[in-house]
Amino acid sequence: MKVTNLAEDTEDFTGNIWLMENGEKVLIDTGTGDSWKNIRELKKVDKVILTHSHYDHIDNLPKVEDGYSPKIYAFQPENLPVGAEKLEEGDKIDLCGSKFKIFHSPGHKDDSICLYSGEEKILFTGDLIFPDGGFGRTDLEEGDREKLIESIKKLIGLEVEEMYCGHEEAAKEDVEKQIRRSLEEAKKRESKY
């Protein structure tokens, strides 16, 4: 399984666009602004999963739909500008040949989800948490620190070797420790994303 960030070299402020490849090409979020140029280079996109419906994560979605007609999945499809299939807490979805479990993870935004593969030990967190004890801001509409804390608790105990968040770089060292730190920090301070 190969995971790369199509938003890595973009100048505009955008959420990450994680491209997962293993025969199938899957995007986790679609970003905004000049990150589109990297999506445009792809030969195909089979599936798109949206971690939540904030602008910096879904703005390129109509262009992706136009260009590739992928299957699109989200927790609250009604929040998107294009049609999508609904995901529920506990659903298992096949991505690139591996099963990913869906965790509903409100606190930053009500329609937030995390995706986890026990086979691959990979976790996508959206804006729930970030590396090194970071976590999503809760001062926006639908933000709720208590819900955020409860959502992070769902991730405690998962075996995770690689964590891909909605902002910042991938985390690949002591990831489970980093998740526990996010839980502790979320109880104490404010966040920036």
Ligand SMILES: [Zn+2]
């Ligand atoms: Zn967000």
